[in-house]
Amino acid sequence: MTAKTPACRFCGAPLDTLFADLGETPLSNSYVTEADVAAGRDTAHPLVVRVCGSCFLVQADEVVRHADIFDADYTYFSSYSDSWVAHAGRYAEAMRARFDLGPSSRVIEVASNDGYLLQHFKAAGVPVLGVEPTASTANAAIAKGIDTRIEYFGKAFGQKLAAEGIRADLTAANNVLAHVPDILDFACGFTEVLTPEGVATFEFPHLLNLINLVQFDTIYHEHFSYLSLLAVERVFDKAGLRVFDAEELPTHGGSLRVFACRKAAGHAELPGVEAIRAAEKAAGLDTLAGYAGFPEKIRACCDSFRAFLDTARAEGRTVAAYGAAAKGNTFLNVCGVTAEEITMVADRSHAKQGKLLPGSHVPIVDPAELIASRPDYVVILPWNLADEIRAQLGELEQGGTRFVTAVPETRIL
16 A cells, blocks of 8 residues: 655645655654653654645645644753844844834734743833743743743634734745645734734745755754745735745844735735845746755755764764754754764753763753864754854864864864
8 A cells, every 4th residue: 555645734735745755753852761762752753745736835845744843842942042042132223223123013023932032012102012821931931030931833823813913014924835735824914913014034945055055954843834925926826825034133143024014905015026036046946946956955964973983983983963953953963873873962952961862862051061162073963053152152062073064064163
């Protein structure tokens, strides 16, 4: 019996075209203990990504329930990245100026995490509301005095807020559009909660960079979609939204910030939208040919890193890592790395320290332990934060430790 061809979660067309098959991998943010490993609770699941030949939404097969990924003990806290908090501060300042936001306005952030962004608006006197499904991060925001609802966002919850008289002059949704299995229902929620001239901004890693820079480590089970402006505009159009501006950002290896509004709103389309449309068209993202050949690029990237590890072992060098990030877990597991090859990974998050990376079982330690161990090499797994991490670990570099990044190919910095 042959497996049934899955259907596109947006338009329903059959998903006949494979984009990438990363094999069986664990949930990238499900850190484990020695007891979990002994009890067989460190499970792996197929990680297969396909592209829709009709709407060109790139999407992972849904093999794990959304609620099982974003549970009460979710361990990603945005505030542990200084550069990301600074990015949020710049965004808040720019949006306040551009859209004249003040005490009579309201900003709603969806997937507000630990309040890393809304704290900037609150400090400026702009009323805020966070919507965050993971209790661990939401409670951290509440402890900062940021009004937060512990809920999943979608059309029904948008209607609920509107019925309570809560509407937004600005909504922010950073790195969450890819995380929702029902992307249309999610987008419809913004149509419900925006004021007539309200603006919704979305930030997400740009699919064009994922392909060109072989960022396969950003593929994991909690990312249900991998987004182009082409696909996002089609989803938004069906949800009653219209994109009127877009810009490229350096965050997360190259992201888009998209500005949308209700279709009847008065915001005129700006040139940034057409520029990104043209770049995607030039890359062939409106044809299936534009998505071909990615598995071969993944293989070459892994081969490059395996060669580095083999050389380091042959020379008797010690290799550690920094950043117990989801992307690092995908990378290590696809490359087949074990704790014998990478001795430890340091991370500032106390929620992760003392646990093991899923799959590879590399122990997670406090950065002070990494510094004390003086490894020959430190692999920076969240390569998008390489400059920030090198600055934090300057003491190691001064002592002769070399830093390494592995995407799109292995480089000793």
